[in-house]
Amino acid sequence: MANTTVARLYHSEAITLLDGRVLITGSDPQDGKHPEEIRVEVFTPPYLYSSKPRPTFSVTNKDWSYGSKITVTLGTIPTGTIKASLLGAVSSTHGNSMGARTLFPAVSCLGTICTVTAPPSKYISPPGWYQFFILQDGIPAVGQYVRIGGDPGQLGNWPPGSDFTRPGI
Structure with a gap:
């Protein structure tokens, strides 16, 4: 649908955001030609402009x-x-x-x-x-x-504590 405006190589990512846009980040090519990339791009698919x-x-x-x-x-x-x-x-x-x-x-x-x-x-x-x-x-x-599928690994069973906020659903 579209190209990024930055070279996205090793360690680059693209994730779908909850609003339907796509977040594109990263690049750590270590090739002497492309610098480590810290800029972030957001792509808005055409159907969101419908x-x-x-x-x-x-x-x-x-x-x-x-x-x-x-x-x-x-x-x-x-x-x-x-x-x-x-x-x-x-x-x-x-x-x-x-x-x-x-x-x-x-x-x-x-x-x-x-x-x-x-x-x-x-x-x-x-x-x-x-x-x-x-x-x-x-x-x-x-x-x-x-x-x-629940929490089979019981990751939600955080111990009680007063120095942090327990996550919840």
């Missing part, structure tokens, strides 16, 4: 069990085709996202109430955090993070 309406939604349950049915409330009655997508929130390095995945779960709507079916198992969707989007005619709403 005259079609951008959907809005709310989801209360952000901790999904495999195969569960999740209720999503749209901001307005849809005027086009509604889809849902999940982007795995994975770590990456050297321009590669290890375990990156995009899933399109089943979704059905009646008026402004939609039901999304969570992925069926850890083999399709390893436990972890995902960016959840509702799309109307290919235009994404601003996404939200959801957790799928």
Whole structure:
């Protein structure tokens, strides 16, 4: 869709932001020709400039069990085709996202109430955090993070302490 304005080589990254734009950072080529890069670029895909309406939604349950049915409330009655997508929130390095995945779960709507079916198992969707989007005619709403598959590693079992803030859902 577009080229970056800076040479992006070793240790460069591109990630999808919750608003649908793409953040591009880094480059540490160590080749004597290209300097270490500290500038950041943001790419706005053309569909975000569309005259079609951008959907809005709310989801209360952000901790999904495999195969569960999740209720999503749209901001307005849809005027086009509604889809849902999940982007795995994975770590990456050297321009590669290890375990990156995009899933399109089943979704059905009646008026402004939609039901999304969570992925069926850890083999399709390893436990972890995902960016959840509702799309109307290919235009994404601003996404939200959801957790799928619980917390099998018990990473959320932080010890009590008064000198730090415990994370929560």
